[in-house]
Amino acid sequence: MADQPLLELRGVSKSFGAVQAISTVNFTAHTGQVMALVGDNGAGKSTLIKGIAGIYPFDEGEIYFDGKPVTIRSPRDSAALGIEVVYQDLALANNLDVVANMFLGRERTGGLGRLDEAGMERAAIETLNSLSVTTLRSVRLPVASLSGGQRQAIAVAKAVMWNSKLVILDEPTAALGVAQTRQVLDLVKRLAHNGLAVVLISHNLHDIFEVADHIAVLRLGQNVGVYATAQTTQQDIVLAMTAGRLTHVPGMVEA
Amino acid sequence: MSTTKSAPAENALLASQAQLSVGDYASNYFRRVRAGDLGALPIVVGLVIIATIFQTQNENFLTARNFVNLIVQMAGITTIAIGLVYVLLLGEIDLSVGYVSAVAGVTMTLLLKGGLHPLSFVIWILGLFGIDPATLESLNFQLPPLPWFGAIPLALLVAALIGILHGSIITRFQLPAFIVTLAGLRAWNGVVLILVGEGGTIVLQDKVAIGIANTYLPAVWGWIVTALMVLLYALAQFAQIRTRRRSNLAHTPIFLVLLQVLFLAVVAAAAVYITTQDRGVPVIGLILIILLAGFTYLATSTRFGRYVYAVGGNREAARRAGIQVDRIRVYVFMISSLMAGCGGLILAARLRSVATDAGGGNLVLNSIAAAVIGGTSLFGGSGRVVSALLGALVVASVENGMGLLGLSSGVKFIITGLVLLVAVLVDAISRRGRAQSGIA
Numbered sequence: 001m002a003d004q005p006l007l008e009l010r011g012v013s014k015s016f017g018a019v020q021a022i023s024t025v026n027f028t029a030h031t032g033q034v035m036a037l038v039g040d041n042g043a044g045k046s047t048l049i050k051g052i053a054g055i056y057p058f059d060e061g062e063i064y065f066d067g068k069p070v071t072i073r074s075p076r077d078s079a080a081l082g083i084e085v086v087y088q089d090l091a092l093a094n095n096l097d098v099v100a101n102m103f104l105g106r107e108r109t110g111g112l113g114r115l116d117e118a119g120m121e122r123a124a125i126e127t128l129n130s131l132s133v134t135t136l137r138s139v140r141l142p143v144a145s146l147s148g149g150q151r152q153a154i155a156v157a158k159a160v161m162w163n164s165k166l167v168i169l170d171e172p173t174a175a176l177g178v179a180q181t182r183q184v185l186d187l188v189k190r191l192a193h194n195g196l197a198v199v200l201i202s203h204n205l206h207d208i209f210e211v212a213d214h215i216a217v218l219r220l221g222q223n224v225g226v227y228a229t230a231q232t233t234q235q236d237i238v239l240a241m242t243a244g245r246l247t248h249v250p251g252m253v254e255a
Numbered sequence: 256m257s258t259t260k261s262a263p264a265e266n267a268l269l270a271s272q273a274q275l276s277v278g279d280y281a282s283n284y285f286r287r288v289r290a291g292d293l294g295a296l297p298i299v300v301g302l303v304i305i306a307t308i309f310q311t312q313n314e315n316f317l318t319a320r321n322f323v324n325l326i327v328q329m330a331g332i333t334t335i336a337i338g339l340v341y342v343l344l345l346g347e348i349d350l351s352v353g354y355v356s357a358v359a360g361v362t363m364t365l366l367l368k369g370g371l372h373p374l375s376f377v378i379w380i381l382g383l384f385g386i387d388p389a390t391l392e393s394l395n396f397q398l399p400p401l402p403w404f405g406a407i408p409l410a411l412l413v414a415a416l417i418g419i420l421h422g423s424i425i426t427r428f429q430l431p432a433f434i435v436t437l438a439g440l441r442a443w444n445g446v447v448l449i450l451v452g453e454g455g456t457i458v459l460q461d462k463v464a465i466g467i468a469n470t471y472l473p474a475v476w477g478w479i480v481t482a483l484m485v486l487l488y489a490l491a492q493f494a495q496i497r498t499r500r501r502s503n504l505a506h507t508p509i510f511l512v513l514l515q516v517l518f519l520a521v522v523a524a525a526a527v528y529i530t531t532q533d534r535g536v537p538v539i540g541l542i543l544i545i546l547l548a549g550f551t552y553l554a555t556s557t558r559f560g561r562y563v564y565a566v567g568g569n570r571e572a573a574r575r576a577g578i579q580v581d582r583i584r585v586y587v588f589m590i591s592s593l594m595a596g597c598g599g600l601i602l603a604a605r606l607r608s609v610a611t612d613a614g615g616g617n618l619v620l621n622s623i624a625a626a627v628i629g630g631t632s633l634f635g636g637s638g639r640v641v642s643a644l645l646g647a648l649v650v651a652s653v654e655n656g657m658g659l660l661g662l663s664s665g666v667k668f669i670i671t672g673l674v675l676l677v678a679v680l681v682d683a684i685s686r687r688g689r690a691q692s693g694i695a
Contacts, residue, residue: 091571091575091576092572093565093569093572093573094568094636095564095569096568101572104561104576105573105576105578106576106577109557109558113557113558113559114556114557115556115557118498118499118501118504119502122502122503
């Protein structure tokens with residue numbers, strides 16, 4: 001991790017009322033690498049990504065993007081930086097076809113406000129090709145007729161189509177079978193290979209060890225550590241998630 | 256996908272862009288039908304059954320005269336149903352369309368007649384508080400009679416504003432459309448009663464306004480206009496093929512498009528021929544086709560239409576995509592009321608008058624039934640504008656046929672109810688088939 005990170009969070013905190021969801025967390029994501037974010041339920045993973053996405057802006061701390069300090073106060077800010085989040089529920093309209101979903105809200109139009117269907121279809125095919133999504137029969141199928149893995153692929157393709165630099169995937173394999181998990185993991189690797197910074201949130205350590213370059217562990221809203229995947233084991237990560245050393249223990253009076 | 260010419264085998268998506276043959280299309284179609292994606296098939300079968308039954312009972316059913324009557328009779332519900340298709344696409348409902356149509360009809364009629372008392376509401380309300388209306392009436396403020404090109408747009412504007420009001424209340428206070436438009440149903444009914452007033456009927460005298468539903472094109476013009484419409488359709492189809500070819504995308508085989516154009520031409524020619532045996536092509540029929548084409552374009556080829564489908568399919572996804580969901584909903588309720596208004600003008604023109612019972616009866620139910628029978632889902636996100644026409648054809652045929660047979664109202668209602676039930680059953684069963692085979 002010698003080069004400059006694409007995204008760097010320094011000492012970010014967020015509390016909801018009396019609950020300190022995350023406190024002074026540091027986090028980095030590098031171009032061309034997959035950074036996994038793990039932690040038990042309530043460790044602050046969701047709060048962290050929602051802060052990056054601008055949904056719940058951080059209370060304090062600094063955010064650097066491409067080495068420059070930035071502020072992210074709304075989802076529009078993060079989208080402008082090139083940060084896209086693929087949420088667990090994917091947010092696809094089942095009744096619309098693949099092209100319509102990929103361009104939803106950003107349709108191309110020609111004269112008379114007419115949708116440029118041919119242009120959008122072409123661009124959708126090119127994006128899917130660049131991600132080597134090969135199992136799709138046609139981009140004119142409604143999303144309802146696709147498998148879970150294919151839907152995940154469409155949601156990812158939708159996210160990366162807009163010159164995005166950082167893609168955050170929230171539990172992309174949670175609801176998938178073996179073969180489809182395989183497809184999505186391949187897709188995650190390809191995203192990094194295509195030059196994007198990828199943040200992967202998952203409960204499945206097996207998946208993480210397969211695709212991640214580094215693993216950041218959160219516990220009770222604090223950093224426990226960042227591990228290089230090649231130099232650690234699943235046991236180490238589980239230990240860090242459940243018993244990692246905390247800088248301060250919530251509820252205890254600071255010495 | 257048998258006739259792939261030069262597609263690289265390693266990429267299925269590129270391969271899918273290879274041109275499909277007519278045979279592929281045919282086999283795809285039969286596969287879809289077997290899987291339960293019936294399209295317009297049940298409507299066609301239903302219409303054949305309806306025609307057979309009524310023709311065997313009464314030989315006047317399949318006559319040129321009755322065909323022309325049918326077009327005029329179905330115009331009102333078709334127009335109202337076009338607006339309802341948009342509401343149903345959102346997964347919502349608009350129960351107020353019947354009386355909103357009547358409000359537009361009365362407004363137009365009164366404006367044409369002149370003398371509409373703009374203060375009549377104020378007077379009526381003050382009357383409730385015991386103030387003598389005579390003091391205000393003595394002001395004797397009267398509107399001059401407006402020409403048709405003033406009265407018709409104003410009536411439609413009133414209808415559109417009513418829709419904006421409904422939509423704003425529904426979105427602002429997050430109320431169910433069912434309740435808000437139910438309230439509208441009653442309230443606008445009251446407005447109609449007050450506007451029509453003591454007499455019970457206002458006669459429509461303007462020639463143009465009556466002409467909406469009572470003008471017929473001479474045979475020559477009927478043929479020319481129909482030929483132009485078929486030509487336009489063909490041009491649009493081939494323009495689409497050309498742009499898809501330019502982008503190197505798969506397109507419908509030209510043979511199939513020619514077949515479609517030919518089919519349309521034959522149907523249109525048959526319809527024109529039959530009408531020329533009677534009074535000629537009703538102008539209202541052309542208006543219907545223009546409305547259907549316009550609203551189909553809006554639904555399928557514009558951002559707005561795309562957003563309507565998206566909001567109906569997954570409101571949360573639409574919201575996250577940056578679509579202003581509530582604004583879309585208000586526009587859709589505006590369209591619904593506007594089209595109800597159009598329908599109201601057509602109905603007023605057909606009856607040459609507006610009465611206190613305008614917009615009542617089974618107008619709302621018939622219009623909703625038309626949209627649903629035509630294949631628009633009640634659950635949002637799925638349906639086509641043309642389903643308004645197909646469904647209205649069924650509903651109007653049944654009504655027309657039962658009228659010819661002289662059936663009593665009770666029997667008519669029962670049969671209309673059963674037709675709706677059968678249509679929804681066919682849809683539900685085919686939907687199950689589609690779900691099982693993953694066509695959605």
